[in-house]
Amino acid sequence: MTEPRVSTHHGWELLHLTSDDLEVDVVPGKGGDVTAVRWRPLDVDVMWRTRWGLRPRGEHITAGSSEALLMQAYPGGWQTVFPNAGAPSHEHGVEWGMHGEAWLASYDWSAVDGASAGSAAVELRTDLVRSPFSIVKRVEVAGPSVTVTETVTNDGAEPVEVMWSQHPAFGAPLVGPATRIETAARTIWLDPATPAAWPNDGFDRVPAPGSGVSRLAFLADFAEGRAGIVNDELGLRADLTWDTSLMPHAWYWLEAGGRAGFPWYSAAYVLALEPATSWPDAGVAGVRSTTGTQLAIAPGESRTATVTLTLAATAP
Template sequence: MVARRNWGARLRETTWDGAPAVVLENERLRVTVCLAGAHVVEFNDKRRDLDLVWLNPNARAPIGAPAGFFDTYPGGWQEVLPNGGAPARYRGAPLDQHAELVGLRWDCAVVADGESEVAVRLSARCVRTPLLVRKVLRLRRGQARLVVEEELVNEAPVAVHAMWGQHLAYGAPFLRPGYRIRLPEGVCVLPHPEPINPPDRAVAAGGPYPWPVVPTPDGGRVDLSVVPDRGAPSDIVYLTEFSAGWYELADPDSAAGVRVEWDASVLPYLWLWHELGASRDHPWWGRAYVVGVEPFSSYPTDGLPGAVDNGSALTLEGGQTRTLAWSIGVIGDG
């Protein structure tokens, strides 16, 4: 039971599309988490009444019988584990797109419920792999920043591989053409080997290329730090060589936007994904204008076996626990 309070930091139990949800709120932010999949379906900058998350036009909470990822993907932000990207089979376990956590009901327990701070602990146990995730979401009074502290546990006595990532997707009304992505110096770009939306792609194969200006397939050059106009080619690239784990996505005029910080020793890659209306078939039907900027343990988006093959998959020994701290907050005055 959460305290009844309408000032300072506060918690509220609610529903989202019929599924249980929890709201963490203070003077600056309102964060809504759908517990079916632990999807963050609202990250609202209350000063501007501006939600930063992208919501899928077909948004649905994953309730009832199992369905494919794109049948219940609400948009928003979610935890990806243990399979990043395309459906795959790992050691006999069939894994859907970005499965398993996105389709599971998460347990929720109140950790703190005071005027100065609220926090909840979310936990979920995978079904087809022996992995358990526990994470605390914390919001302090007066701060426009959500702090997340995570544990990933291998409950089996044998070693297990995993891809672990934060699937952060931004859309309108927050996201607009011309917004800038800022990163630490020294970051490199690894293009995906194949086009995401054949025959279009934004970045030439090959690399690594120094961030942010990289070649295009037609011999030109593109600045990946600038969010493109609607209709630009769909693509995904992988950024690496982070001296520190952080990025900012912001309006170049006002500097208002979002800053994400994470432990780059645990998640050394950043997936940069554009779907800007060029994909005219399933699942987007030309309706998406979304950019994903996603800290990840591994690459590419071909599924866990590919990450095992290239050596980027996480390895958890039998009984091992890995920890991760990260945060996301609003920046600038707007």
């Protein structure tokens, strides 16, 4: 096992986990975010970064909606979405903001003993405030793969309904006009009333930057938990795998200059494929009244989800 290297950036502690194939950065103090996944053979980071990146720790935060506050703290990369996803939701006497509290929480961390040779792993822990959950998050890098394993435990004495997903956002050079999307999904929903077979209307291809396209869709009916982003011109593919028994859906989010105004101002170029328990992007309350795909967690119950990202060269 390789001990993580520790550095600082804008006052944040950064953990650097490496294998022969990958260099992965984790920010424990900001959601346990994975902010970089670099494929060493090509020296390419596949994660997307927002224009403003990781803001200095402790900077003044102006008032605003939960979306504005979340975006100000969003550096890009790979986040945990829990216990809410999409729109804010009023639950148990308090507002759960856009994409939930785990996205913004600070985690304690420790290196993991016993990881296999040539790998590196850390374990992160936090207790949420607006919901009665504790979270244990393990990030492990081994060979060409980085795996995020999370266990959430309801430490309260009441059952609680949640939404839970992983939010890895990918950017250039992996994402470009030569990129295609492969998935084991059989159905794509553009909204709760519009199902279609995958692919639909070119959703398996990525438009060029600045093409004025903005997409949000929801994938379902997976034959297996698998989705891939493939760029043969770059010679690289990124494959996500996960257990569909807990996360039977995936959100598909793409910006190619299509959303004007805050937060992207028609300039973002990003693709995210997000394994998820629930859909659509309506928050727990909205999902409860539409698809009924929210997840109920009983008092004292723990649930565990694992998502793995594997990078590989494409065939010449």
